[in-house]
Amino acid sequence: xxxxxxxxxxxxxxxxxxxxxxxxxxxxxxxxxxxxxxxxxxxxxxxxxxxxxxxxxxxxxxxxxxxxxxxxxxxxxxxxxxxxxxxxxxxxxxxxxxxxxxxxxxxxxxxxxxxxxxxxxxxxxxxxxxxxxxxxxxxxxxxxxxxxxxxxxxxxxxxxxxxxxxxxxxxxxxxxxxxxxxxxxxxxxxxxxxxxxxxxxxxxxxxxxxxxxxxxxxxxxxxxxxxxxxxxxx
Amino acid sequence: xxxxxxxxxxxxxxxxxxxxxxxxxxxxxxxxxxxxxxxxxxxxxxxxxxxxxxxxxxxxxxxxxxxxxxxxxxxxxxxxxxxxxxxxxxxxxxxxxxxxxxxxxxxxxxxxxxxxxxxxxx
Numbered sequence: 001x002x003x004x005x006x007x008x009x010x011x012x013x014x015x016x017x018x019x020x021x022x023x024x025x026x027x028x029x030x031x032x033x034x035x036x037x038x039x040x041x042x043x044x045x046x047x048x049x050x051x052x053x054x055x056x057x058x059x060x061x062x063x064x065x066x067x068x069x070x071x072x073x074x075x076x077x078x079x080x081x082x083x084x085x086x087x088x089x090x091x092x093x094x095x096x097x098x099x100x101x102x103x104x105x106x107x108x109x110x111x112x113x114x115x116x117x118x119x120x121x122x123x124x125x126x127x128x129x130x131x132x133x134x135x136x137x138x139x140x141x142x143x144x145x146x147x148x149x150x151x152x153x154x155x156x157x158x159x160x161x162x163x164x165x166x167x168x169x170x171x172x173x174x175x176x177x178x179x180x181x182x183x184x185x186x187x188x189x190x191x192x193x194x195x196x197x198x199x200x201x202x203x204x205x206x207x208x209x210x211x212x213x214x215x216x217x218x219x220x221x222x223x224x225x226x227x228x229x230x231x232x233x234x
Numbered sequence: 235x236x237x238x239x240x241x242x243x244x245x246x247x248x249x250x251x252x253x254x255x256x257x258x259x260x261x262x263x264x265x266x267x268x269x270x271x272x273x274x275x276x277x278x279x280x281x282x283x284x285x286x287x288x289x290x291x292x293x294x295x296x297x298x299x300x301x302x303x304x305x306x307x308x309x310x311x312x313x314x315x316x317x318x319x320x321x322x323x324x325x326x327x328x329x330x331x332x333x334x335x336x337x338x339x340x341x342x343x344x345x346x347x348x349x350x351x352x353x354x355x356x
Contacts (some may be wrong), residue, residue: 040251156316160316161315161316161321163321179291187323194245194246194247195236195237195238195245196241196244196245196315197238197246199235199246199248199317229247230247233247
């Protein structure tokens with residue numbers, strides 16, 4: 001198999017380049033893209049990428065695989081390689097630290113901005129804050145996000161305004177707390193999102209939905225936020 | 235909250251609602267106009283002139299004209315803040331963006347006044 005890998009070490013290289021590797025894959029097995037990277041790293045230890053759990057839970061190995069963002073550890077080579085060629089690039093739109101490792105600072109800054117934690121100004125109950133099964137159900141499809149950044153770095157609005165547009169990942173979490181029956185800061189949260197950039201840069205092209213490795217739907221969450229903003233203001 | 239003084243209503247929600255309302259106005263107006271053209275294949279100048287002499291058509295046309303201006307402003311403002319940014323082009327982008335926005339506004343204002351003149355001057 002031919003693997004074309006994005007190589008860039010800002011300390012040494014003037015500009016990024018693609019390096020080709022010829023790799024013999026074990027027969028009769030459909031490896032994951034991460035397995036291919038591990039084999040490559042044995043051949044060339046200078047290759048850099050992030051990985052941890054290798055089972056789609058930690059969200060470390062988000063990368064651009066043959067033009068589509070995804071998690072290397074849960075993407076079978078057979079599903080992405082075209083004409084026996086695998087092309088691996090870092091997540092688009094973020095500064096490259098080295099090879100496939102990107103600087104996710106802007107991504108985390110946006111996540112921080114939406115205050116991704118429960119805010120409740122009522123006295124703390126003796127045991128816990130209860131929710132009905134129906135209230136809890138509203139958080140399904142929201143809390144599962146692992147912050148791999150595949151969605152936000154696949155979003156043109158996030159590419160052009162990563163400092164102003166919260167991005168699909170951040171907005172999915174924003175809605176996760178707006179929808180939480182135990183959260184009492186709904187109004188303050190909405191007030192922070194009403195400007196022309198934070199939410200409304202979303203043009204609904206659903207690139208986020210197309211690539212989410214967890215099958216989540218940030219566009220729908222953004223739609224819910226818009227409805228809540230509209231209800232609040234009218 | 236990200237603030238910006240040049241957007242249409244200085245609120246993302248307001249701009250978004252305006253863009254949708256104006257889209258409905260434009261949709262209804264042009265569908266009605268195209269239907270009229272389809273139903274009148276042998277349309278001549280007198281008939282067209284008579285159509286635009288009725289007050290209702292003039293009101294609807296003015297609503298469509300105003301809607302185009304508001305709709306285009308939100309759209310062009312969005313384009314300018316997507317592509318003409320310091321993030322992409324460096325410090326010179328601010329001047330470039332403001333020039334583009336000013337140009338858009340002037341052009342839209344000219345079209346608006348000109349449109350009203352045509353509509354009500356006939």
